[in-house]
Amino acid sequence: MSKLPEKERMLGMYRQMYLIRKYEERIYYLFLEGIMPGTIHQSTGQEACAVGMLYDLRKDDYMASTHRPAGHDLAKGVTLTSMMCEMFGKEDGCCRGKGGAMHTGDMEVGALVANAIVGGNMPISAGVALAFKMMKKDNVIVCFFGDGATNEGAFHESLNAAAIWKLPVIYVCENNLYSATTSIALTCNKPNPAADRAIAYDIPAEVVDGNDVLKVNEAATRAIARARTGEGPTVIELKTYRHGGHSRNDACQYRPKEEEKAWFDRDPVKNFRSYLLSQKLVAEEELQTIEKSIESDVDQAVEYAQNAPFPQIESALTDVYWEGK
Amino acid sequence: MALLSIADALKSAIAEEMRRDPLVFCLGEDVDIPGGMGGAFTVTKGLGEEFGYERVLNTPISEIMLAGVCVGSAMMGMRPVADLQYGDFLFCMMDQLVNQAAKMCYMSGGKVHVPMVMRAPCGASNRGAQHAQSLEGFFTHVPGLKVICPSTAYDAKGLMKQAIRDDNPVLVFEHKLLYGGKRKEKDAISTIGEVPEEDYTIEFGKAAVRREGKDITIVANLLMNYKALEAAQILEQEGISCEVIDPRTLVPFDYETVVNSLKKTGRLMIVHEDNYNCGWGAQLGSWIAENQIFLLDAPIVRVATYDTPIPFSPVLENYVIPSKERIVEEARKLMKV
């Protein structure tokens, strides 16, 4: 994709960011209306992290996500319809209804089933990268995690392994300043919980504005090049902010209002839109056409998912063990 | 008497114990951030304001540390009450719980003890496979741990106080659909019930007979006890009379109450949300077979979650977990044996 002309590249990124924004928005309302089952951790506000990091990955590269996976999955190419069906627990879901909101993913496009154990995807990503290395493939894996995950033993053990074996893994911390309701400042003495600690493991680290998709993409380009050419892991810490509560049940009353306002003003989607217009890369009408078509795609996905059949109940008993294709 | 949900009963137990004993403290991820939820299920909300954040510790997301800090501080005489948010994360702290906490007293030849409480919300609630497990049976397999599972507000308070005063590591399994707090869960059951204002504890190893009957003894814990009671109502209309027992604690286990019931009924059904293979029902079933088989007029029946991870889709989740319909059907079959 990096060979695309500038305008197409930019619009491609905008499309993905806008899709994530609208997808999460629709889901938010479907939950409020009580139509959608389960719980949900939304990525609204963090779209630039997902899109900037994943835009230049190849389809056969991998990505490992967390309990907040929708942005990552959509950016890696999991289809909108299969995501929406999974949210409703339908047979056509990307995990055939067995995974749910915290476990979306699709191996066909290199999106590992998302992991709801904080830090749980980090050693797995080291393992995926180890396999690439042992099998002499030039693939890479991007592993996302939150600021809170940096306090897990799994973070430290994985970084160390990635460093000593020079693994083709990019560890991406989306530092949205909170782990659930707890400010990261209360649980880590360092200002950059991922990047500052990466140094101790001898891994190069960058701290980047996670709300600026182009800056994120530049950092991604550097890290991907390193990983692909056998130079080993990189840690990228993206400063960002979630627009909503931690999960569906969180009214989010623990963040200072001024802090929220400052971050909401730095809305990654709106700001990138303004940037595209100010650079005259695209005209207002063209953007509106793109946006309308994405909105209608989301509407159609919801419509499809709501009418799609549930899995046969007996299917609950299959897939416990691999039985071959 | 006060009318409390399980969530509030647990909170009042912890608060009263903290007032009574300055060595009691609580800790966990998000246990009580001002403006936050108070753990994942509101139990610890507001404790920081009363007791200060030296005794109500909001921890990093570090389960190994969380369990280990409990072990170490308990060995020094403190009485930690930890909140795990979801019982599934017990697996993240297995070494500290199973290799350390459970074995300290024994390995030291009885010279140290570990009075800690680990609170583990359990049960399926449409959250998918990693936020759904009922692991109480799993931990009954570990000598050195006590395992309790309160299902009413009265029990929640009395057993929690007993757990905090116990000198051993106690795992408390609390069902997400039984909290009945302000946090709304789909399919939740209201557990608001009468709880004495004065201090009381409930001894471990004493089951409760929730309903008397003469044809079938049903032993069921947590949410399944409520489903068994619903099933018993339906069965009564068909002339099948069920005695429903809530074990309340799994380690220690009150076999005597089950035996006394079997003397009347001769038929045993065990119901749990833990899965079938080696769930706590397997232990109870074999204990009865070993020790009291002549009380039985029919084979033992276990109704349990099928041996799969918990699926997300509501239709699948409802299918793998025992329903009142499944209990009714199995009871009818059992009466025909």
Ligand SMILES: Cc1ncc(C[n+]2csc(CCOP(=O)(O)OP(=O)(O)O)c2C)c(N)n1
């Ligand atoms: C091992 C483990 N501990 C605790 C939790 C409960 N939990 C889910 S998300 C979360 C906060 C995660 O914070 P962070 O890593 O910063 O990611 P964010 O939610 O901000 O994206 C917690 C504590 C969990 N899912 N897994």
Ligand SMILES: [Mg+2]
């Ligand atoms: Mg965070």
